[in-house]
Amino acid sequence: MTNSETKKFSQNVSSSYHLEDRNKNVPKLRFKGYNEEWKHLNFKSITTMIKDGTHGSYNDLSEGIPLLSAKDIDNGKVIIPDDCRRISLSDYNDIYKNYSLKINDILLTIVGTIGRVALVSDITNKYAFQRSVGILRANEYNNPQFILYLLQTDFIKKQFYSKVNQSAQGGIYLDTLGKIDFKIPTLPEQEKIASFLTLIDKKIEKQKELVELLKKYKRGLLSQIFSQKLRFKDDNGNDYPEWKETRLEKILKIKHGKSQKGIECEAGKYPILATGGQIGRTNSYLWNKPCVLIGRKGTIDKPQYMETPFWTVDTLFYSEVFKENNAKYLYYLFNTINWKKYDESTGVPSLSAKTIERIKVTLSMNSSEQHLISKFLSKFDDKIRREESLLNYLQTYKKGLLQQLFI
Numbered sequence: 529m530t531n532s533e534t535k536k537f538s539q540n541v542s543s544s545y546h547l548e549d550r551n552k553n554v555p556k557l558r559f560k561g562y563n564e565e566w567k568h569l570n571f572k573s574i575t576t577m578i579k580d581g582t583h584g585s586y587n588d589l590s591e592g593i594p595l596l597s598a599k600d601i602d603n604g605k606v607i608i609p610d611d612c613r614r615i616s617l618s619d620y621n622d623i624y625k626n627y628s629l630k631i632n633d634i635l636l637t638i639v640g641t642i643g644r645v646a647l648v649s650d651i652t653n654k655y656a657f658q659r660s661v662g663i664l665r666a667n668e669y670n671n672p673q674f675i676l677y678l679l680q681t682d683f684i685k686k687q688f689y690s691k692v693n694q695s696a697q698g699g700i701y702l703d704t705l706g707k708i709d710f711k712i713p714t715l716p717e718q719e720k721i722a723s724f725l726t727l728i729d730k731k732i733e734k735q736k737e738l739v740e741l742l743k744k745y746k747r748g749l750l751s752q753i754f755s756q757k758l759r760f761k762d763d764n765g766n767d768y769p770e771w772k773e774t775r776l777e778k779i780l781k782i783k784h785g786k787s788q789k790g791i792e793c794e795a796g797k798y799p800i801l802a803t804g805g806q807i808g809r810t811n812s813y814l815w816n817k818p819c820v821l822i823g824r825k826g827t828i829d830k831p832q833y834m835e836t837p838f839w840t841v842d843t844l845f846y847s848e849v850f851k852e853n854n855a856k857y858l859y860y861l862f863n864t865i866n867w868k869k870y871d872e873s874t875g876v877p878s879l880s881a882k883t884i885e886r887i888k889v890t891l892s893m894n895s896s897e898q899h900l901i902s903k904f905l906s907k908f909d910d911k912i913r914r915e916e917s918l919l920n921y922l923q924t925y926k927k928g929l930l931q932q933l934f935i
Contacts, residue, residue: 553711575665580661636664637662638699671715681930760897771892783845784881791839803826819846824844852895
């Protein structure tokens with residue numbers, strides 16, 4: 529949110545929680561003009577329908593009505609994957625013969641990964657759901673978007689997980705779902721809360737789109753630069769020398785990490801790195817020069833870059849970059865390599881130091897050009913980090929609102 533929007537929001541809400549309100553059904557943060565206590569209700573009392581998707585098996589088709597599962601609902605949206613299961617129109621009509629999906633129906637995952645939600649916003653294209661998805665329809669006295677946000681609160685999620693049945697996948701029975709209780713305001717206050725949170729969600733979605741667009745653009749830049757379709761010139765406007773093909777062993781040496789046992793320290797000076805990033809701290813380090821790192825086992829296609837001292841565990845290689853080369857430039861080069869092509873395992877993905885060092889690459893051998901390219905791409909990375917930071921702020925801000933605008 530911008531500063532002006534935050535200020536406007538602050539002017540329209542106030543803390544409604546005082547010592548005398550400790551035993552009252554009111555949220556900590558409330559829009560001005562609403563003073564009634566919230567009512568104690570359950571999902572059965574605020575909906576006209578609680579159902580789940582299809583039971584039984586249907587023939588998979590290459591064309592037809594998408595049959596979606598719990599994994600296809602995320603971040604408030606229904607995501608239809610290209611390879612989703614499909615059923616015939618007659619099977620679809622059989623599943624929904626007693627009702628049809630309507631706009632503003634609420635979808636909730638109730639088997640396996642429990643608690644993901646989405647709101648049906650378009651019924652132009654039909655889709656069916658497996659039994660892992662529950663369908664709730666708000667009655668006329670309640671706002672479906674408010675219920676959608678209610679379902680995202682920690683209070684409701686904790687109730688979900690406390691009532692999971694002990695079947696193989698784990699899930700919530702529809703009857704149990706209907707009895708889950710909560711506190712809820714009048715319809716006008718519901719609409720006010722839902723309207724504001726919808727605004728926040730739109731900003732989050734736009735910020736996500738911007739971050740993804742920047743990442744996509746960066747991937748394009750990497751491809752253009754390292755395929756030499758995009759070339760830089762020196763300070764005098766002259767072309768740099770032609771790039772050369774060589775093996776990685778000519779520009780760096782791959783080195784093994786070590787176990788972190790015995791050197792971990794919660795308040796240590798240096799990070800302990802694994803394939804997924806930092807996993808701890810230490811006062812010791814394995815390497816203190818700029819270098820590029822790549823996974824030995826597990827995640828083998830996510831290069832990392834470090835220019836300050838660090839320790840790395842044995843699932844993550846680090847490198848000794850030969851002095852005439854720019855480590856950050858090599859990091860960007862590593863991001864253009866198809867690492868899975870060099871996977872040496874039939875199980876957990878893995879690489880060997882020897883395999884990495886023998887990979888052939890085409891690169892600039894000119895230190896000035898390497899530095900120029902790394903500086904250019906670093907500025908782009910800085911832009912992405914700033915936008916990701918704003919996205920994280922918005923997501924944290926929404927989470928805080930869910931805790932304070934609901935009981």
